Amino acid sequence: MTSASLRLLGLGLAVGLLVTLRPGPLGAQEVTPPALKAAFLFNFVKFTSWPSDVLPDTAPLQMCVVNAPAIGSALSQAVQGRSIGGHAIQVTQPGEAGNLRGCHVLFVSGTRGAAAKAVTAVRDVPVLTVSDLQAFADDGGIAQFHVQQGQLRFYFAVNAVRASRLQVSSKLLILSRQP
């Protein structure tokens, strides 16, 4: 083989690769954890229905973030210009002591104590409570994030879903992974 034929081989390879270009699954990439969690939260909303008394048609959907400013701002950015089922999305960061009962989705982080308090505050309202704290489902929360093999996974506590008056699509329950 001469170096010219090797160059040709290289070019052939390049062209070959271009031709084989097809859409495929995404692989291991790096995205910031807050942006990733925000994207999951946005997706959760797509597959959850709220009773019409708490979320009338065309009313804005409230997503509240407590003790996680990075996720709050990532979520604000994620929902910008997007709506779901005719509902505009509003992101607020009410703080632990704030009123959480108007939230439709409540993401809470920080300590277990703070998370448990937030869950208790919205116990009788249909709020999708989510956290990245490890024992959140044990503490009465509905959904929790965890990391498996470097990838973000989520777990929906079925009993908590049932108790909540929320309708969660089976898609979420199928993809749900026990931590």
Added chain:
Amino acid sequence: MTSSPRLLRALDVPARPSEVRRSGLVRMSYQCSARLVLTLALTLFLPHLVMAQAPLPDLSLEELMTLDSGQVYGASERLQPVTEAPASVSFITADEIARFGYRTLADILRSVRGMYVSDDRNFSLVGVRGFGKPGDYNSRILLLVNGHRVNDNVFGQAEVGAEFGMDAATFDRVEIIRGPASSIYGDSAFFAVVNVITKSGASLGGGTLALEAGTLGMQLARGSVGHVFANGADLAVSGTVERSSGNSRLYFPAFDAPETNFGVAEDLDGEHMRQFYARLAYKSLTVTAAYGTRTRTVPTASFETLFNEQGYPEQTTDRHTLLDAEWIRLFGDTRFSLRGSFDRFTYDGTYPRTQDDGTGRLVGINSVNGVRWTAGARATRPFGTRQTVIAGFEFIDNVHQDQMIRYIDPPLTLLDLQRRAQQTALYLQDEVKITPWLNGTVGVRYDGYEQFNRVTPRAALIAMPSPRQSYKYLYGSAFRAPNAYELNTKFFGESVVDLRPETIDTHEVVWERFTGDWLRTSLSGYWYRADRLITLAADDSTFLGATYVNEGEVRARGLEFEAQARLWRGWQAGGSYALQRALDRDTRVELPNSPRHMVKARLSIPGYGAGAFVAVESVYVGDRRSLADVNVPGAMTMHLTVTQPLSRSWALVGTVRNLFDVDYSDPASSAHRQDVIPQNGRTARIGLRWTIGTK
């Protein structure tokens, strides 16, 4: 038959199986291959660079679940975002290991920013931050398996080639944490920590059988099973056997004489490996077991052994056993971990040589038996939303640090040394959110050895003006304690009992940035001073004619840049550049085996059908100096891996390494008569994989 520096293991250098060019194939000049790489990269890359990936919120849940969460464990013994970790971190995932056809940890580290691996056709020596002294074992990087130390307790060596004893197919993720980390891990976390996270049953996902064959008589068979039982127990089991006969003829000019077969080593380049891995996780308990053995014939006649010896060829066998149990529970917000581990490392080297009077052959067997028990406890607790404290305790009992040298035929034991040593350590680290955008980390660790104590600090200040970028200032100190091998008074005389740990102080500034959802860039600059380096010095009064002293001092600085991009339609690209300069403080001369420049690039493209990939990687390591102060020219090598599923359960995988058959060498250690060791030319392997069960 007394003084035998040739039996010194610590004087030889690591390496990987390799092969050498066949005559007749064209040698590519590196300029030519560089041009090719450039052409390839430009043709493939540019048109797509502008078409960035869909924004994250528009991805489906399934797609989101394939993304890496960008978190690292090994920087602080807890999972945290890379941008918040008090270190400059890279990681390689199982997907990338498969796509790029990496077979060993050495292959993986070669692809990583700022690292280079030299191969002496026996062991693999890792160079990092310009430091890769030929003849040193990898005792200045810390190798962890799931956070547990696996550097052996005699040489302190992190074995990264096939000798590591674990199959890269069982790795879930490899974290590379740059900079000193002795404030968490103690000994050996000097330049970097490499944390291998192994696969669970869930990540193995079903059963796989793989058969591979390749050039140089390479054959491999692997079987693995992963399952999650209804009760939640997660089990992974994997076993691999692999052999290769290597190059049938290797030519070494240093031995080109009639009495040494004109410099040709015939059929002395083979190796065989057996690897077993199992992991069981149930509720709070995770138990990991691994055993690996590698036997390699050494063609280089290192340590003044007989060249081209066929009866008792120079040969080394490394065996690693690991048993590790970790129990983790949450009490309130506090996460407790209790851990107990057993490690065993044994080594046998066969060293054929001539009798001192020049008559007849003498075969020396050099053996090592290292056994270690480790018990550790750790608590991680957040205080409010602003502070996380990690406190830990570790006790290590090195029950065996035994070395033996004997001759066979006639049998004679020269040395039978049995030793034992214990260590205790305590560490504490506090991470504080000073303001919403400013994090501080301070840490300190105390290590108590029988001869000395060490206190090692760390401090980091991390500013995050937005979650998408961070600026880090990192200060770290680290030490490497003299290892049992260096402390052997029978070899090196009584003076070695006064050896003290060598130390390093590093300052580093890092800028990490995410652009959109598709590009991650990192720029870092570092400066370090390494003092009291444990260095071999001539001393006629000792058994081996040499001793170890705390003498070397090195000053170095460097700049590293890395970019990783997630492009259109599943394309992924990455590249890095490292510029470094490491000097001996007294002579102001650059260290041997210390390339100034390194450039790496990778590209992975989806092929036909789901799970099909074409992955190309190219690695350039710049000019280095050999021990004899000769320039070892830089070389660019390129590797190609194609993964093609044939049906639901069958897939074909092919890898060509050194695609353009580039002729290059690595600097040799003083244990070699050769000044450089030639590396393999083009090699190829092809494999068939059968998978059952779903992933």
